[in-house]
Amino acid sequence: MFFVQILKDLVHFRRCLSDLHFGLYLCGQIANTVGPTAGGLLNATCGNVPELIIALFALHKEKMEILKWSLLGSILSNLLPVLGSSLLFGGFANIGKERSLNRRQADVSICLLLLGILCHISAVASKGTIKNEENINSLGVLKLSRASAVIMLIAYIGGLLFEVKTHRQIFEQDEDSSEISSGDDDDATDAPVIGFTSAVIWLIGMTAVIAMLSNYIVTTIEEASESFGIPLRFISIVILPIVGNAAEHAGAVIFSFKNKIDITLGIALGSASQISMLVVPIVLIVSWANGIPMDLDFNLLETGTLVMTVIATAFALQDDKWHYLKGFNLVLSYVVIAVCFFTMKALPNK
Template sequence: MALRENLFHVVQASMIGSILSNLLLVLGFCFLFGGPFRKEQHGSPFPHVPWFPRPCVVRFELPTTPASDKIVLNISRGIAIVLLIIYVAYLVFQLYTNPDGLKVTPKRAARDPETPDAPEGEDEDEEDEEPVTLTWVAIAALALSTLIIAICAEFLVGSIEGLSKEAGISETFIGIIILPIVGNAAEHVTAVSSAMRNKMDLSIGVAVGSSHQIALLVTPAIVVMGWILDKPMDLDFGAFSTAVLLVSTLVVNSLIQDGKTHWLEGWMLIGAYVIVAVGFYFVPDPTELIR
C-alpha cells in the first residue's frame, strides 16, 4: 500500500524496522522473560542471521545525479532477483534436504537444574500434541486474515502523513519503530510466550525466521513489485540504517550461535533497540534533508 502511494522511504523503513524489531526487541524479550528463574536456556544451535551488502555502498562512489539513481535502481533489482532465488533454495533446504531442522528438538534432559521438574506425564503430553484444525479451515482463516490486514493497511498508510505532522515525528521513525511493533504484535507474543515455557527452539525460530523472510523474501519482492508497477523502489536504505542493521546482525549472531541464552542478554538486546529508536527519532526523513 505504501509503495502504491510512492512512500518509498516508509517502505524501506518498515523493512529495516521489521528486521530490527525481530532481532533486537523480540529476541530481547524472549531472553528476558524466559530466563528470570533459569540460569541459562538451551536449544539446538540457532540459525545464522544472513547479511547481504546493500546498494547504499555504491552510492558513496557515485555523484548525486539521475544517472546514479538509475544505476542504484538497476543494482537493486539485480540483487532482488538473486535474493528471491536464495529464498527458494532456503525453502527447499528446510523442507526437503533438512526437514528435521524444522522440528523442535526434545531436550528434556537439558532442563535447567534450577527449574522445578514438571509433573509426571506432562512432557509426554506436550510431545504428543497434534494439530486439530482442518486444513481448509486454516486456509480460510488465513485468507480472511489477509483480507482484513489489507484493509487495515489501507487506512494505516493513509494516516501516516497526518500522524507524522500531528505528533511531530518523522515518517522514517514511524516506519522503523511504530509500524513493525504494531504490525507484528501477535507474532511477538507467540515468540515470548514460547520462551516463557522454555521452548527456545520455537521462540528463536519465530524471531529469526521472520528476519529471514523479511530479508530474503519481502524486501526483494517489494523491489520486484515496484519494477512491475514502474516505481523506483530500490535497496538503498541509507548509510545510517545500513550500518545499524549490520551491527545488529553481528551482535545477534554473536549471542545466539552458542545455543544458550540468559536474561542479561535480553536486557542488552532491548537496550540496543532503545538506542536505535532514539537515533532514528532524531534522524529526519530523506525528503527533509533534500529540502
C-alpha cells in the same frame, strides 16, 4: 469531531486486538501440530503478510520513504525487541539456568540476513562512488538493486529447501530432543485442539482481515506525524513495526516462557529473514514491473543500524545457550536505535 475520531481509532484498535488474540491461539495450534521449525515458519509467513500489503500500498502511492522505513523497521523489530524480550522474559522464568537452543536453525537465518545486508551495503556504497554523474550513478544502483533482488529470492528459496526438504531430518532430530528435555507435562497441556487445516484456514482469514485494516495506517501515517509532532521516520521504523509485529512478539514471548525457544527463533529470526530476503525483493520486483524506481539504498544511517543489528543478533546466538542477559542487551540496542531516529528529525535523504 476530535472525540469522534478518537472513538473510531479505539474501535479500530479493539478490532486489531481481537484479531491478534485469535491469531495467537491459531499460531500455537499450528506449531503444536507441525513442530517448531515448520510452525515458526508458518507463523512468520502469516505475520509478514500485513507488512507486505502495507509495503505494496505505500508503493502504489509512491511513498518510497515510508516503504523503506517500514520494511527496515520490521526487520529491526523482529531481531531486537521480539527476540530480545523473548530471551529476557524466558530467562527470568529460568533464572540461574542456561537453556540450549537450536544453532542450526539460527545459522540458516543469520546467513540469509548477512547476504541481505551485503546487498544493501553494495547499493549504498555504489551510490556514493560516482558523485559527478548522478543520473548514471542512480541508474547503476537501480540495476544493481534489481539484480540483487533476484539473487536474494534465489537465496531464500535455497534456505527454505534446506530447512524443509533436503536437511529436514536434522531439524526434526533437534525438535525431538527438545521435546524430551522439556518433559511430558507440556505435551499434555499443549495438545492441539483444532486440526492443522482448520487452523491454517482461520489464520489466513484473520491475516486477510488485518491486511485490509492496514490500509488505514498507510493513508493516515503522515497526518499522525504532523498532528502529534512525532518524526515520520520514527513512526515508520519504530512505532508501526511494533504494532504490526504484536502477534509475533506476544507469541515468541509465550513460547520462550514454555522453554520452546526453537519456536521463538523460528518466529523472530524466520520473520526477519523472510522480510529481508523475500518481502523486500518482491516489493522491488513489483516496482520494477510497474516502472517505479526503487533501489536497496536505505540511506547510510538506516543501513548502518541494520548491519549492527544483524551482527549483534549473530553474536548473541553464537553458542548454543541462552539466558536473560542476551535478551537484555538486544532490547537496550533497540532503545538506542529508537532514540536515534526520534532525535534525528530532519536527516537528508541523499
